[in-house]
Amino acid sequence: MTHKKSILSRRSFIATTGAAMAGGLMLNPLSVTSRPALLKKMRIAIVGTGDRALGMWSKDVAETYGDKVEFVGLCDINPGRVAFFKSATGFTCPTYTDFEKMMKETKPDTLIVTTVDATHSEFIIKGMEMGANIITEKPMTTDEEKCEAIIQAEKRTGKKVTVTFNYRYSPHRARVYELLRAGEIGEVTSVDFHWYLDTRHGADYFRRWHRLKEKGGTLWVHKATHHFDLLNWWIESDPVEVYATGMLEFYGKHGPFRHTHCRPCPHKDKCKFYYDITRNKRHMDLYVANEKYDNYHRDGCVFREDVNIYDKMAATIKYANGVHVSYSLTTYSPYEGYRIAFNGTKGRIDMWIEESNPVEERNYDEIMITRNFGTREFIRVPHGTSGHGGGDRILKDSIFKGITEDPLNQAAGVRDGALSILVGIAARKSCETGQPIKIADLTSIKPEVKRQFVARG
Template identity: 40%
Template structure:
């Protein structure tokens, strides 16, 4: 009996931790509309992890078929999936997106869309020639607090937007993690301006409903890395956490064996591809920045100042939107402290707050719609995103589902900022040659 009749069949490319959100949805909450039928990864151990998750639901049914990266064309020809979910490392996204589109297969792409302007242009050419559809997974759009900011701006609550200040803080747990894994190499991730900030630039583009035009950036590696460790007298450190006998007392060490998912996906998979998930954050080979400041000019005249810090003592973000009729402020505390001791939350409580103050009026706190504090990630946005991906978007006047134009616009800011870091000059976004689409 064919149990996939009436359901869309998905191939999952990249079976690391990022794939779990989509695979688990297809096995549980969205199993009535879709199912995984193939894995594609360089690592057999990681694919076995997802085989086990599949069998936990489907029992003795055959697990999805397995393919290596070099066999992706064979996967498309033999399995003939309805859709491909791309959660592979960032620098590989383009090869799977292009191949799937050329095969007429719909694509779901994890952010960022890709890591270079050349790869982005290849995706654009494939999309223009294909009848298939590609969507980006910008789940932060679906967080109720961010949706409310979009609604307020679109309603004219602050008039015409003149400027935005956007500050993002990654704490010494989450932020440090980007410096342990492959993301630490700029050639693979595009740095935090592409890999991480693509979320943030997309939010700003979406909130303003505008296209970025000019970018200038400053930044550098100020906290992590071997040079900074030497300057602060941290002494010799092992190349990875598991080789550190004192790691129990080291807040920057990561014990892969202590977490079942990390153990199975990475520690036990090292022998297959040699990938080390727990490299020292103060080691050699880090080529990305941990402190970044960006100035963005938009086509309609608004500007944005953006900053990212990857070693803060708390995690969250602050946004201020100035307009011709007033000011809108959003503060989000996702993690109030990192092992700060008793009483830390008395000063900084986790949660979110939106404040609107129109000219010559008292400030008012705008209620954040329900759903922001649920069991799902990204401020409650993941569950809503999954519905749009697998069940199809409904009538959404705020246009939360993101397409290729949105993917190009978000990475355009990061790519232009990287060029500005390298040259010391402002960069016109149009010079990247990306199809940014209409406003």
């Protein structure tokens, strides 16, 4: 994309999320303000005290929202990791390796689920049955049977599941949502969406549990759930059919040599993917110090024979409103980022991000609008300051500060969590069968032309 030729924006853009606060009033079911006893603190328990819980859902939450929340219990299958989590956060609540015992003894009203993907459904369902609303990390779960079980459990228990789709909250992506709603390019008819994971971050999926389909559902589910959720949200319609292809041809058994993990590896001097975990204190504390409990190697070899996920993927997705999407995911790119274009009846919106090795460092992202037979305009969106383009902070504010407005429809519940993974599950099935897969055949959710918004109350 050549920036030099660009005609800079006529609009001086103020981060979307500020403007976004002026919308319809809705109550967040998880928020403290929607509780009967206004001053009662949210009683939070966490299951899965690994990297994500530590970085996103622990100390920062306790410090920033301390008047509204309290942590009452921590649980992980790995006793060493949960003990480390407690000492690293300074939390004083009890720790457990038995989930049901934690739920019975600490009686949380909110359970944060940050375990390995394929185990989410177990804790989401039991958590609701034992009286808690759920905040779950993406992907909500990894197959259609577990997805249906969550849908039914939410109905049965009357509890609420919030899926933390932080990508929706980045100011850049929120701005595109506004432009599409404002009809800047007329009716959207198709979308080109290409995501590039680089040889650092992309490779990391092949080092960890994510390399196994039975743990993460393949990157169609584990990673692309973010992308499919963005598409569902931007397009404001439900996906109906997916045709996909995928291959494993770079990592796993295709590597030139292999070992179990990097530390004892005899090939470390010549391997481009050698990861010296001893230089990463956080990983040493979280994982290496606790290998004795689960034999899990955070510096696993990317060329292990057991890798059973795809490393390049492409899909065609049809939406109920007629929009067609061309999507691809690559896992060994020299730079990390994405390109997306919305083609409409009156023009086109392009956006692109380079998250690693950017050509130039800048504190904004751009959106390009090109109108048919007309002008080209560039809109600059300042970066947010927290993780994921500023999205993580806004997401946490919306949950813990009890923000009751959601004008950009960024809150996500079970239906959104389901429809994003169902695109990935359908894509995975399509790769396995060679057939297009209908979303309606997977669960009780029937796709609708106009997407249903989750009400925050």
